[in-house]
Amino acid sequence: MTFLFRFIIVLAAAVGLGVGLYYTVQMLPDDVPSFDPGDARVRLEGDNSQIGESSLRPEENRPEGFEGGERDRDRGIRLYALAGVIRRFVMFSVITFIAVVVSKLLKRKPARAKTQTS
């Protein structure tokens, strides 16, 4: 029961933060329209009377980002995708290693000072 109560409190805090973030971003002035290479190509080719942010479906109105290649997942698992997971794991390990070394060094300093005074 206590667990459920705490779970609801944390969930409520998460929802509150989420709603706050949503309205904060919505209050921002209109940002730069997303760039779609296909959209630009059609514009260059001529008839662009139907082209506009409102005429595009949400998935068409998104920039070609890191997930550009994931819609054609039927072609199977890509090695570079697995390499991406490994790359992030290595990056995480390196940051953790550096942080551990720094925190150990910082913790050691007062201990050394203590032994010198005694």
Added chain:
Amino acid sequence: MNVKLNFWVDLATFAGFLVAMEPRATGITIHEWFTVAAVGTLIVHFVLHWDWFMKLTSRFFVKLFHSSRLNYLLSILVFIGFISIMVSGLMISERVLPFFGLDVPARFAWRRIHDLASNLTLLLTAVHVALRWDWVVAAFTRILIDPFRKPRKIDPVLAEEDGI
């Protein structure tokens, strides 16, 4: 605090986060549903550390310059980071929101927030783990190595409440 439960929840959250950060590996559908499910894991992680969090909240200024205080602030930042990832992810969602019949106007800001929050949260999580490194090593040894060794005394690192 149940060390075993904490360890497995933490490990699952970490593995899930790493996989979720590479949508090419899973495809957009799994990426989105997986991260929605991860909200539950994240909240469970926070609830499991409720006592630690509450004790530090009440005694934050008693021993201000202690690594646990930094970890406390980092925990809050990681929590905010994950919420930012979730909200921005939902706003650029291509599967989850349409599944519920919802359609939000696309804004480029959400994409930026999603990418930035993901990278920053990975960095903060790494530091968060580093500050609890002694616990990680002790728990790893106790759960994954000790069962294959002779029985020994409980590690004092697992018994202590980090700087409270």
